[in-house]
Amino acid sequence: MMRFRHMRDRHPIRTRLTAAARSLFSTRLATSLAMALCVGVPPAGPTFSADIVSPGATVRLLQGGTDISGQARLGLEIDLRPGWKTYWRSPGDGGFPPEIDTSASSNVAEVGVGWPAPHRQAFMGLETIGYDGDVVFPLDVRLTDPGAPARIDVRGAVYVCSDICTRVEIAFAADIGPGIVGRDADAARIETFRALVPRTAEQEGITLGGAEIIQASGGPELRVVATARTPFGEPDLLVEADAPLAFGTPRLRFADDRRRVEITAPLTLPLPEGTDGTATPLRLTLLDGSRAVEAHVQATAAPPPGGVGEDWQVDGHGDVVRLMGILATALLGGLILNLMPCVLPVLSLKLLSAARHGGGTPRSVRAGFLASAAGILFSFLVLATAMVGLKLAGATIGWGIQFQQPLFLVLLVVLLTLFSANLLGLFEIPLPRLLADKFGGSGGKEGSLAGHFATGAFATLLATPCSAPFLGTAVGFALARGALEIYLVFAALGLGLALPYLLVAALPSIAARLPRPGRWMLTLRRLLAVPLVLTAVWLLSILSIQTGVIVAALITLLMVALGSVLSGIDQGSSRRSTTAAVAALSLVAAAVLAPLAVTVPQTVSDAPARTATEVNWSHFQASEIAERVRAGEVVFVDVTADWCITCKVNERMVLADPDVTRRLNRPGVTPMLADWTRPDPAISTYLQAFGRYGIPFNVVYGPAALDGIVLPELLTRDRVLQALDAALGRVS
CATH class of the missing domain: 2.60.40.10 (Immunoglobulins)
Structure with a gap:
């Protein structure tokens, strides 16, 4: 009979404890042992199989049934209370692993214990290895005589800790063998954690x-x-x-x-x-x-x-060539970003900027467009600095993740309201005389350099929820490396986005040939305000998903009030203008504080997010992919977000295609939707496993594509169908 028990003398790492730490741990262990007399449940008989409840955890034996080979599948579940933890087979600097003794079983030849992947934990200044929340240790029971009844007897103890450590004694018994059926819910729980048990290196590639x-x-x-x-x-x-x-x-x-x-x-x-x-x-x-x-x-x-x-630091010439290739990719990705849907609202500001230069001198045209290019480059370097800081702090980083933050969305809505109100002629804010002289006027026919700079910076902000071809590769390379690479790649991206501005700066006659500014520009300004207003409405819809409809409605009312107040800044007396300016600042402050003042429960639903397609999406679970592929299924993963415009274009233009929808809804195909509208560590980890830090991101898995077929950022109908065929081993 197998006796599976980890003895304390098998863990030499415990000798790392200092004398003080030993004393502290011994004191707490003594307290734990004393408590065990109260909360530990000793064996009450050979058939005791009820749940064992302690202050820190509930322990139960799960019964998953017997397979055709006669091997029974059970599980030892430890359901931990919040703030409590338990230990892996090698617990680290302190603690003890579960003790599992099956020697009293009958007709049992062997019991294999599966150890789901643990994580490092901090405990009393020590580093331990284990679990929190809930964990199931799969027990694979091989019978001596598969045709005869058997009885599994599981005794021992588990150790759970918070500010105290408790030994919880266990004693379970279960009949297994022919004719005895397990519980479906138990079987599902056991298989969920069996998928987390480390496999061989070859199986994971x-x-x-x-x-x-x-x-x-x-x-x-x-x-x-x-x-x-x-x-x-x-x-x-x-x-x-x-x-x-x-x-x-x-x-x-x-x-x-x-x-x-x-x-x-x-x-x-x-x-x-x-x-x-x-x-x-x-x-x-x-x-x-x-x-x-x-x-x-x-x-x-x-x-x-x-x-x-790091790659480019290793073998000199070859790695420098690789870095130069990535920078060229980033440059091309930034250039293509000008054509992406996210940047289209900024087209209003671009067109107005060009129109203001009609009939202007080449020097003023060149200065204005260089200022816009400088605004773009400056914003990209600010983004790079933020990414470096977040990475050093150990936070999640990625392209466009700022759109997961309600405060950022509110700030963008405020900026769009200000730009829209300005284009509609509700207000004009002249620069102080000193700055007007320095930056080239206060908004005359050619505009100020500060205004052009702001236009470029704003274009960058609205570009970040889009992922253009080549951009994902460049950003993934940068964010997976150090600060130098991040700054170089983001500078190349900014240069690519700024290339149209630099082209006009090099050939100022392009803008100078436009009609001179006149009354026609008033009509143009009002027309160009429409895309900005629509963008603000779209952002408010994203905000309603993240914070609730009430907050979004409140922000909407504040922005309408802000527009009304702004119309009074340039009218009447100086006192009235000052009062209007103070009121406008107060409305902006209220809008910024609104998401912080209203607390919305951040619940995670098992149901996938709604999309414009008729695909029967299932909720994304990375742990299920390998199991489904081993069962012969094809898995299509779509990582998307409501703030990702490129994702929505893919959804409406490709995934909603009848042929694609039919293929994804076929038996044996599992479409998984990973909604990244809100922060989700599981999705972030999944993306980083592919070296990606932005979306859209689509992967197709299958028996012939165990590692997945990564699709391009912009999907096409034929590319998706080909990947689904390739995942099954069909060559078209």
Whole structure:
């Protein structure tokens, strides 16, 4: 009979505790053991199978039934209370793993325990490895005689901790074997967590190089190199070994567009004299988002590594060429961005800017368009600075993610209201005399340089919810690397978006040949205000999704009031204008504070977001993709958001096509919708696994495309149908 029990002396890493930490932990453990007399439930008989309830968790035995081979599938579920945690098989600096003893079972030859992928946790100043929320440990029971009845007896204990640690004793019994059917709900829970159990590296398309002990300047370190067919996100490596080896949190260095990573973990205990740490069996668990692999290796000695480093820093000439190629891609992506739907509202400001230069001197035309180009470049560098700061802070980064923030949407609505009111002639704000002289006038026939600069900056803001061809590749390269690459790529993107302005600056006669400004421009201004007003309405609709209809309606009323107040700024006495300006600022402040003042529950629905298509979308679950593909299905993943205009164009022009809809609704095809309108860490991690940081993003999986076929940003009917065929192995 199998007896599965992790003893405490198998975890040498615990010797890292300082004397004070040992004392503190011993005190709390003593408290835990004392509490166990009250909250632990000792065995009450050989058939005790009710849920075991403790202050920190409820523990139960799930019964999933028996398969055709006679192997029963059970699960040990630990449903943790908020703020409580439990431990993996190697718990780290403190804590204890579950103790599972099945030796009292009958007609049971073997019990295999599955360990779902854990994560690192901070506990009392120590780093532990385990779970919070809910976890199920799958138990695969192989019967001695599959044709005879059997009884599984599970005894032992689990350890749960918050500010105290509690040992919860367990005792379960269940009849298994022929004619005994499990519970469907239990089977589904078991399979959900079985999908999280690390697989072999080959199954996940990952190659783990040998584990080498290197002699670094700070002491011995373990180095492992992993490669994958799809880019890594932010992987972690858990190392298990018998004494005398224990390892700390690893450092990561990427290469080959994040498809290769060097993982270096320091030894946290000194090696015994006369040993070098080699010839020691190691158990490696590599975690990367939804991917988790496990491998058994043996440590070997190696000279200090040269380091893989970042791709373009490794092998000089070739990597510089690659960087130059990415910058060229970014330049082209920025240029194409001028044609994307997101930038069309800014066309109003572009046309008005060009019209103001009609009959102007080449010098003034050149200065105005150079100022607009400077505004674009400045905004892209501000975006790059924000991305670098967020990345250093460990926050989620991506192209267009600022549209997930209600405050940003409100600020854009305010800006659009101001621009629209100005175009409609409700108000004009002349620059102070000093600035008017410096920037070329206060809004005369050629406009001020400050106004042209603002136009360029505003164009950048409205461009960010769009992802043009080539843009996703460039942004993904930049955000996966360091600050220098981010600044270079974003500068290239800005230069691409500014190229039309630079073209007119180089050939000012293009704008100078337009009719001279006159009364006709008043009509043009009013017409050009319409796209800006419609854009503000669209942004308010996105805001209603994120904060609720009440907040969006309140912002709408404040903007209407703002337009009315602005019409009084230029009229009447100076006192009236001042009062109107104060009232306008007050309305803007109220609009900015409205999303902060009204709290809206951020619930996550299992139902997919509504779209304009008739596709039977299912809710995105990254953990289900591999299981469905192994069952022979095709999975189509659409990562979208309500603020992503390109996504909506794809949806209406391609995914709503009758042929595409019919294919996606066929049996054996699962269309998954990942709605990124609001922040979602699961979707962010999924995108980063492909080296992507923006949307739209579409992938097709199938038996012939286990790693997925990534589709271009702009979809076409034929491209989607071809990918669905290719995923099934059909060559058209």
